[in-house]
Amino acid sequence: MVDVVLDGVAGVGRGFFAVCRAAGALTLFALSGLSHIVRPPYYPRAFARAFVEMGYFSLPVVALTAIFTGMVLALQSATGLSRFSAETAMPSLVVLSITRELGPVLAGLMVAGRVGAAMAAEIGTMRVTDQIDALQTLSTDPMKYLVAPRLLAGIIALPLLVMVGDILGVLGGFIIATVKLGFNAPTYLHNTISHLESIDVVSGLVKAAAFGFLIALLGCFHGYSSRGGAQGVGSATTAAVVAASVLILAFDYGLTELFFAR
Amino acid sequence: MSGEAAKIRIRGLRKAFGAKQVLDGVDLDIAAGTSLVVIGGSGSGKSVLLKCILGLIEPDAGVIEIDGQDVLRLPYGARAAARAQIGMLFQNGALFDSLPVWENVAFGLLAQHAATRVEARTRAEEVLGQVGLGPQVGALWPAELSGGMQKRVGLARAIAAQPDILFFDEPTTGLDPIMGAVIDGLIVDCVRRLGSTAVAITHDMASARRIADRVAMLYGGRIIWSGTPDALMDSGNPYVDQFTHGRREGPIHMELRR
Numbered sequence: 001m002v003d004v005v006l007d008g009v010a011g012v013g014r015g016f017f018a019v020c021r022a023a024g025a026l027t028l029f030a031l032s033g034l035s036h037i038v039r040p041p042y043y044p045r046a047f048a049r050a051f052v053e054m055g056y057f058s059l060p061v062v063a064l065t066a067i068f069t070g071m072v073l074a075l076q077s078a079t080g081l082s083r084f085s086a087e088t089a090m091p092s093l094v095v096l097s098i099t100r101e102l103g104p105v106l107a108g109l110m111v112a113g114r115v116g117a118a119m120a121a122e123i124g125t126m127r128v129t130d131q132i133d134a135l136q137t138l139s140t141d142p143m144k145y146l147v148a149p150r151l152l153a154g155i156i157a158l159p160l161l162v163m164v165g166d167i168l169g170v171l172g173g174f175i176i177a178t179v180k181l182g183f184n185a186p187t188y189l190h191n192t193i194s195h196l197e198s199i200d201v202v203s204g205l206v207k208a209a210a211f212g213f214l215i216a217l218l219g220c221f222h223g224y225s226s227r228g229g230a231q232g233v234g235s236a237t238t239a240a241v242v243a244a245s246v247l248i249l250a251f252d253y254g255l256t257e258l259f260f261a262r
Numbered sequence: 263m264s265g266e267a268a269k270i271r272i273r274g275l276r277k278a279f280g281a282k283q284v285l286d287g288v289d290l291d292i293a294a295g296t297s298l299v300v301i302g303g304s305g306s307g308k309s310v311l312l313k314c315i316l317g318l319i320e321p322d323a324g325v326i327e328i329d330g331q332d333v334l335r336l337p338y339g340a341r342a343a344a345r346a347q348i349g350m351l352f353q354n355g356a357l358f359d360s361l362p363v364w365e366n367v368a369f370g371l372l373a374q375h376a377a378t379r380v381e382a383r384t385r386a387e388e389v390l391g392q393v394g395l396g397p398q399v400g401a402l403w404p405a406e407l408s409g410g411m412q413k414r415v416g417l418a419r420a421i422a423a424q425p426d427i428l429f430f431d432e433p434t435t436g437l438d439p440i441m442g443a444v445i446d447g448l449i450v451d452c453v454r455r456l457g458s459t460a461v462a463i464t465h466d467m468a469s470a471r472r473i474a475d476r477v478a479m480l481y482g483g484r485i486i487w488s489g490t491p492d493a494l495m496d497s498g499n500p501y502v503d504q505f506t507h508g509r510r511e512g513p514i515h516m517e518l519r520r
Binding site: 129138145 | 313316317345346348352354356357358370419
């Protein structure tokens with residue numbers, strides 16, 4: 001009986017240590033990756049490839065997400081605000097929700113699914129087919145060649161994507177408001193801009209940079225540490241997307257607290 | 263085996279994974295300009311031995327000297343430099359599938375920024391020629407190549423930087439006997455032309471006899487026999503005889519269950 005209890009306690013302890021080990025390994029991996037971004041040699045082609053993959057090819061999915069989010073926000077807030085006869089607040093509500101919150105978070109989640117998974121799969125396959133070992137035998141540091149360019153691409157690409165997403169999100173709201181809800185177009189635009197402060201946009205872009213870093217970091221980390229053939233690469237891919245998505249939401253709260261808590 | 267002429271000298275190398283002692287005190291000397299073939303069963307630690315020398319795996323104990331320098335005790339930068347003179351042909355080629363063949367071959371040059379892309383491409387096509395591939399192969403992608411061609415490209419990549427030391431991990435595994443002989447022939451040619459010191463691991467006896475100046479057998483984490491390839495098939499050592507003749511009965515019991 002005592003043994004059963006002790007086994008249970010030992011299991012909890014093992015789990016706790018495993019989480020601590022993983023967190024420590026991830027932190028060291030992140031610091032090493034960041035330090036390699038600034039130390040030469042640099043690999044501009046590897047960066048360009050990661051940037052195009054993460055930024056340019058994510059444009060369609062981020063654009064569609066942003067437009068539909070803007071449209072839904074307009075519809076929902078029009079219904080909600082009309083109960084308080086406060087429809088004039090609608091443009092502000094849409095633009096603030098998009099720039100501060102939904103733009104970065106939804107773009108982050110979409111890119112995590114699209115690019116984080118692909119990074120984990122590519123680097124994981126390189127690991128299990130000895131390509132990462134081969135890099136080292138060719139005097140190339142895999143952290144520098146594979147990880148650092150992707151981290152940098154994430155940090156730069158996501159804010160740019162979110163800028164595009166912000167504009168398209170507002171456009172989505174504008175279309176619904178003017179075409180379907182009978183708002184006056186110039187008034188809507190005026191109301192959109194009048195209460196918008198630069199911190200609203202900047203905070204969203206900072207969030208986006210953090211999310212881009214997280215997506216690339218977890219994709220690289222899980223791919224890099226994957227073991228055991230096709231199945232290992234599969235679970236690394238899943239782990240990268242799940243961990244990136246959860247951390248995006250957690251960091252979103254933390255950063256919002258940082259920017260706007262009084 | 264004289265100590266002073268050894269290009270690579272290994273003493274008491276030990277490595278365990280969990281409870282399994284894979285290398286248990288390996289002693290090995292490889293004279294400069296010679297080819298050593300390490301034979302041994304699957305899972306006997308041959309790959310671990312190579313990876314320890316390459317620095318891909320950190321051994322638990324022991325000494326690895328390259329040109330008289332104990333690489334395990336060198337500072338990081340000098341260690342990388344000592345290992346930069348080693349070229350490696352991986353078992354499955356390990357070609358970078360995101361790069362065309364010529365960029366694979368010239369990868370070392372490009373990564374060190376030692377050549378422009380045009381120069382690197384010329385150099386890559388030259389090296390591809392040395393392993394019997396035409397310049398048009400350079401434009402293909404690794405996934406478009408057959409197993410034998412991938413091995414050739416892997417060999418080209420390993421020799422492109424003209425390394426002092428070449429490692430071959432099961433160079434003929436997965437190839438038909440004729441292609442195996444072709445690859446062995448290329449390996450011998452390249453090693454002779456470069457004057458490199460070569461270490462190959464294999465369990466293909468025909469390949470071992472074609473490549474080797476000396477053969478060593480790894481069993482139970484130690485080198486239990488070494489000699490010339492001529493003595494290999496008639497070594498007088500019951501372990502070696504069982505292995506080279508592929509007998510089921512003998513002192514070696516294969517672990518069928520783990």
